[in-house]
Amino acid sequence: xxxxxxxxxxxxxxxxxxxxxxxxxxxxxxxxxxxxxxxxxxxxxxxxxxxxxxxxxxxxxxxxxxxxxxxxxxxxxxxxxxxxxxxxxxxxxxxxxxxxxxxxxxxxxxxxxxxxxxxxxxxxxxxxxxxxxxxxxxxxxxxxxxxxxxxxxxxxxxxxxxxxxxxxxxxxxxxxxxxxxxxxxxxxxxxxxxxxxxxxxxxxxxxxxxxxxxxxxxxxxxxxxxxxxxxxxxxxxxxxxxxxxxxxxxxxxxxxxxxxxxxxxxxxxxxxxxxxxxxxxxxxxxxxxxxxxxxxxxxxxxxxxxxxxxxxxxxxxxxxxxxxxxxxxxxxxxxxxxxx
Amino acid sequence: xxxxxxxxxxxxxxxxxxxxxxxxxxxxxxxxxxxxxxxxxxxxxxxxxxxxxxxxxxxxxxxxxxxxxxxxxxxxxxxxxxxxxxxxxxxxxxxxxxxxxxxxxxxxxxxxxxxxxxxxxxxxxxxxxxxxxxxxxxxxxxxxxxxxxxxxxxxxxxxxxxxxxxxxxxxxxxxxxxxxxxxxxxxxxxxxxxxxxxxxxxxxxxxxxxxxxxxxxxxxxxxxxxxxxxxxxxxxxxxxxxxxxxxxxxxxxxxxxxxxxxxxxxxxxxxxxxxxxxxxxxxxxxxxxxxxxxxxxxxxxxxxxxxxxxxxxxxxxxxxxxxxxxxxxxxxxxxxxxxx
DNA sequence: CTGAAAGCGCTAACAC
DNA sequence: GTGTTAGCGCTTTCAG
Numbered sequence: 001x002x003x004x005x006x007x008x009x010x011x012x013x014x015x016x017x018x019x020x021x022x023x024x025x026x027x028x029x030x031x032x033x034x035x036x037x038x039x040x041x042x043x044x045x046x047x048x049x050x051x052x053x054x055x056x057x058x059x060x061x062x063x064x065x066x067x068x069x070x071x072x073x074x075x076x077x078x079x080x081x082x083x084x085x086x087x088x089x090x091x092x093x094x095x096x097x098x099x100x101x102x103x104x105x106x107x108x109x110x111x112x113x114x115x116x117x118x119x120x121x122x123x124x125x126x127x128x129x130x131x132x133x134x135x136x137x138x139x140x141x142x143x144x145x146x147x148x149x150x151x152x153x154x155x156x157x158x159x160x161x162x163x164x165x166x167x168x169x170x171x172x173x174x175x176x177x178x179x180x181x182x183x184x185x186x187x188x189x190x191x192x193x194x195x196x197x198x199x200x201x202x203x204x205x206x207x208x209x210x211x212x213x214x215x216x217x218x219x220x221x222x223x224x225x226x227x228x229x230x231x232x233x234x235x236x237x238x239x240x241x242x243x244x245x246x247x248x249x250x251x252x253x254x255x256x257x258x259x260x261x262x263x264x265x266x267x268x269x270x271x272x273x274x275x276x277x278x279x280x281x282x283x284x285x286x287x288x289x290x291x292x293x294x295x296x297x298x299x300x301x302x303x304x305x306x307x308x309x310x311x312x313x314x315x316x317x318x319x320x321x322x323x324x325x326x327x328x329x330x331x332x333x334x335x336x337x338x339x340x
Numbered sequence: 341x342x343x344x345x346x347x348x349x350x351x352x353x354x355x356x357x358x359x360x361x362x363x364x365x366x367x368x369x370x371x372x373x374x375x376x377x378x379x380x381x382x383x384x385x386x387x388x389x390x391x392x393x394x395x396x397x398x399x400x401x402x403x404x405x406x407x408x409x410x411x412x413x414x415x416x417x418x419x420x421x422x423x424x425x426x427x428x429x430x431x432x433x434x435x436x437x438x439x440x441x442x443x444x445x446x447x448x449x450x451x452x453x454x455x456x457x458x459x460x461x462x463x464x465x466x467x468x469x470x471x472x473x474x475x476x477x478x479x480x481x482x483x484x485x486x487x488x489x490x491x492x493x494x495x496x497x498x499x500x501x502x503x504x505x506x507x508x509x510x511x512x513x514x515x516x517x518x519x520x521x522x523x524x525x526x527x528x529x530x531x532x533x534x535x536x537x538x539x540x541x542x543x544x545x546x547x548x549x550x551x552x553x554x555x556x557x558x559x560x561x562x563x564x565x566x567x568x569x570x571x572x573x574x575x576x577x578x579x580x581x582x583x584x585x586x587x588x589x590x591x592x593x594x595x596x597x598x599x600x601x602x603x604x605x606x607x608x609x610x611x612x613x614x615x616x617x618x619x620x621x622x623x624x625x626x627x628x629x630x631x632x633x634x635x636x637x638x639x640x641x642x643x644x645x646x647x648x649x650x651x652x653x654x655x656x657x658x659x660x661x662x663x664x665x666x667x668x669x670x671x672x673x674x675x676x677x678x679x680x
Numbered sequence: 681c682t683g684a685a686a687g688c689g690c691t692a693a694c695a696c
Numbered sequence: 697g698t699g700t701t702a703g704c705g706c707t708t709t710c711a712g
Contacts, residue, residue, distance in 0.1 A: 009485075011705055022683045027707055034708090035681055057461045058407065059705035062398045063688045069441075078423050087417055090444055099458060101409075102442045104430055118439060121397045145349075228628040254624065284594065284625070288568040351689055362699045367691055374692095375697055399689035402704045 010053045019047040030055070061123065070311060071101045071119035073112065075131025075153060078104055080282070081300060085130060085152060088304025096312055098125070107131075120145070126311045129153065135196045147314035151307035152300070154196075154324065161314075161321045163307040165298040167197050167279075170329035171204025174249045174277040174296050177331055179212045181339050183247030183275050187217040189234040189259055190251040191226045198223070201251045201279065217245040224255075231258020239266045246274050253278035253285040256293050260336060264290065275337040291335035303327040350393045359387035370395065401463065410651060411441045411459035413452065415471025415493060420622070421640060425470060425492060428644025436652055438465070447471075460485070466651045469493065475536050487654035491647035492640070494536075494664065501654075501661045503647040505638040507537050507619075510669035511544025514589045514617040514636050517671055519552045521679050523587030523615050527557040529574040529599055530591040531566045538563070541591045541619065557585040564595075571598020579606045586614050593618035593625040596633050600676060604630065615677040631675035643667045 012030075016023045021044060028034035029044035030053075047053075061067045070093060074082055086100070093100060101124060105112035119127060126147040131137070139157035140148055150162040178186055188205050191198040202221045209215060218241060224230035231250060235258065238245060250256035256278030260270050268274055270291055278286060281297035306327055314320040352370075356363045361384060368374035369384035370393075387393075401407045410433060414422055426440070433440060441464060445452035459467060466487040471477070479497035480488055490502040518526050528545050531538040542561045549555060558581060564570035571590060575598065578585060590596035596618030600610050608614055610631055618626060621637035646667055654660040 009705095012707090013705080023705090024684075024707075024709095025682060028682090031707085037681060040681080054457065054461050056402070056463060056705050058398050058402050058463055059688085060707075061688090062396070062402055062690090062705085063707055065688080067398065072442075077427055080420075083419065083423070086442070087444060090442075097458075099462065100442050102412075102426070102430075102440050104427060117394065118437075120394050122439065123396060123398055254628070258628075288594070288598075349689095352691090353689080363689090364691075364700075365698055368698085371691085377697060380697080396689050399704085400691075402689085402706090403691055405704080 010051045011056070012053075015044065015048045015051055015053050018051060019044045065123075066125055067123050068096075068098045069101055069122065069124045070098055070308070070315075071103060071115075071122075071124040071127045073103045073105060073115055073119070073127060073129050075105055075107060075112065075129065075137065077106045078102075079132060081132050081152060082130060084300040085304035085307075088301035088306075089128060089151075089308040090304075091301075092305045092308035092312065098312070116140070125315045128307055128311060129155075130307075147311055147320060149307045149311040149314070151303060158323050161310055161323065161325065163303055163310065163325045163327065165300065165303055166326040166329050167200035167298075168204035168207070169326070170279060170296040170298060171201040171249065171251075172208040173329065173331050174279065175205050175208035176212075177294065177333075177337060178247035178249060178275050178277060179208070179214070181271075181275055181337050184214055185217050185243075185245045186214065186247040186249060187238055187243075187245045188221040188249045188251075189231060189238075189255050190221040190223055191255070193223045198251060205249055217243050226252050226254055228254050228258035228261070231255040231260075232262035233258075235259045235262025235266060235268075239263070239268065248274060248276050250276060250278045253280040253282045253289070253293055253295055256295065256336070257285050257289040260289050260291065260293070271336050271338050275339075277331075277337060281332050286332075286334065289336070291338075294334045294337040295332050296329050297332050298329050299327050350391045351396070352393075355384065355388045355391055355393050358391060359384045405463075406465055407463050408436075408438050409441055409462065409464045410438055410648070410655075411443060411455075411462075411464040411467045413443045413445060413455055413459070413467060413469050415445055415447055415452065415469065415477065417444050417446045419472060421472050421492060422470060424640040425644035425647075428641035428646075429468060429491075429648040430644075431641075432645045432648035432652065438652070456480070465655045468647055468651055469495075470647075487651055487660060489647045489651040489654070491643060498663050501650055501663065501665065503643055503650065503665045503667065505640065505643055506666040506669050507540035507638075508544035508547070509666070510619060510636040510638060511541040511589065511591075512548040513669065513671050514619065515545050515548035516552075517634065517673075517677060518587035518589060518615050518617060519548070519554070521611075521615055521677050524554055525557050525583075525585045526554065526587040526589060527578055527583075527585045528561040528589050528591075529571060529578075529595050530561040530563055531595070533563045538591060545589055557583050561591075566592050566594055568594050568598035568601070571595040571600075572602035573598075575599045575602025575606060575608075579603070579608065588614060588616050590616060590618045593620040593622045593629070593633055593635055596635065596676070597625050597629040600629050600631065600633070611676050611678050615679075617671075617677060621672050626672070626674065629676070631678075634674045634677040635672050636669050637672050638669050639667050 012023045012026045016026045029041045103115040130151045131153045136154045136156045139155040154162040222234045278293045278295040281295045286293040286295050352363045352366045356366045369381045443455040470491045471493045476494045476496045479495040494502040562574045618633045618635040621635045626633040626635050
């Protein structure tokens with residue numbers, strides 16, 4: 001090798017020499033293992049400090065078989081939904097001194113295979129697979145050699161653990177809140193019908209309405225894109241339909257904001273005439289909306305935290321959970337549903 | 341160690357045995373080094389394939405002194421601005437088979453120190469420091485043992501390389517575009533005065549106006565928060581000022597959107613009466629705005645790509661660049677400045 | 681209580 | 697052409 005004794009790389013041997021002990025002793029002193037005279041331990045610690053010793057984790061990992069690293073593989077590119085998830089995961093992992101190796105496969109299967117190989121070669125202790133495609137994705141399989149947790153996206157195998165947000169219960173909370181604030185004629189403006197999120201939110205809305213003895217204005221959800229433009233168009237349709245309505249549950253904050261704008265510009269007062277609830281608690285939308293939006297927060301940071309925690313358990317050989325774990329959403333109240 | 345021969349961990353020794361050769365030969369065959377009979381090479385490759393051999397990168401790194409890993413340390417938490425940057429960095433790194441270890445220090449100096457220690461212990465080949473605080477941040481120092489590049493945030497030492505977006509030139513492009521589309525009475529609605537971004541954008545606007553022989557409507561930029569609400573308020577102020585104006589350069593898309601809403605609701609037509617340009621090309625804002633916003637894209641993915649590329653050069657011992665490298669912004673035209 | 685020695689998985693000299 | 701050996705930096709028996 002060209003680089004012998006590269007700049008400043010202090011090893012246990014160096015510390016040992018400086019402290020006048022053997023490398024084995026240094027190891028014991030630094031890791032608090034074995035029986036050492038406390039004076040020796042102090043001397044070693046002092047030497048280590050003085051030389052600026054930083055243990056080489058690679059060497060340790062080679063020996064222990066653990067890298068204290070988890071791979072995070074995002075199937076689509078890192079986006080708005082992945083960020084809080086990463087933050088939550090880091091919280092859970094950081095406490096266990098684990099690090100995150102980040103890979104974006106961008107929906108490309110070839111890339112995904114590549115990254116999986118890389119992560120295995122790097123001997124990560126476990127993998128979090130994430131990605132927004134809230135529709136089901138193929139499992140890595142049961143004989144994948146290390147623990148895997150799916151976060152925010154669902155594996156097609158129930159042997160795997162998928163940690164998911166709770167669209168359905170979230171939608172129920174939204175509708176219940178509209179009902180509790182006195183709205184009885186509720187419409188539902190949603191996203192593209194093929195998305196799992198759309199379907200789950202519609203189902204939750206239906207459940208809550210049924211429980212309240214109500215039914216959806218127009219009988220059906222209105223489907224469109226996840227955009228403000230669609231929200232505005234939906235507002236037009238509602239106003240033109242001739243149906244009376246005093247509440248709208250929107251499947252995203254973008255849609256909700258569009259609906260709020262559409263209604264206001266059509267002369268309908270929010271929240272006085274109509275209450276609106278969105279989903280996402282995406283602050284730039286929810287807070288900038290006129291009025292600011294009451295919305296369902298899907299609790300993605302918590303989701304990331306839980307996914308990481310479950311992965312850690314599996315890595316440590318504890319009962320590996322499986323199936324689907326749903327993380328409860330919560331309601332954030334703002335002006336769009338205020339009464340009085 | 342508890343776990344001897346953990347599940348499925350195939351080593352060169354296993355491959356060697358299976359192929360009836362020595363470990364050294366396996367290494368040569370797999371890495372295309374040395375002189376081997378091609379038949380032997382084939383046999384080894386076949387065995388490796390069959391056993392599902394995946395080389396342990398840790399062992400290789402321990403030997404070579406390189407981990408093919410870079411640490412990415414975000415000073416504030418990962419946000420909207422960090423995402424494209426990460427994507428760009430990954431593009432550049434992935435090509436070189438490097439992986440990214442992600443650490444969020446969240447603006448906490450203790451955490452930052454901790455993560456730096458971790459990254460050093462993991463023997464990363466280099467570090468990208470990023471974070472949105474576009475004001476200057478303290479350098480890690482010249483005797484930091486591995487290469488460091490600052491991306492999106494500026495080091496206080498000119499010995500370091502800071503890769504930054506180009507607020508000033510971007511602002512010039514914005515104002516020039518307004519001028520080229522026939523606007524001569526241009527106002528500037530900006531963010532908080534203490535932010536570097538605010539100052540740089542104002543400076544660029546002033547330069548471009550001076551070059552066109554124009555001066556700012558109201559003489560001064562209007563300062564407020566980075567929000568739509570501020571944009572709406574600024575629109576009111578402009579309309580009430582009695583000054584004539586036909587162009588507004590806004591220092592963010594959020595502000596620009598607020599201005600567009602404020603003007604429209606005040607009976608001013610955009611783009612017919614007034615052209616608007618924003619900054620960020622933040623699609624959920626720029627495209628949802630009515631009308632959609634012409635805006636300056638700060639090219640953050642490219643910024644990430646460049647930062648990673650420069651880091652790779654430094655790691656490979658090439659001329660380590662220093663000082664400030666500005667990544668050119670570009671203009672994205674949408675309806676808010678359309679003419680005819 | 682401390683030192684010596686072996687070995688994690690791999691690669692690079694140097695023999696043969 | 698291929699095998700053997702040594703060693704990357706660390707931890708962990710096992711002697712002493």
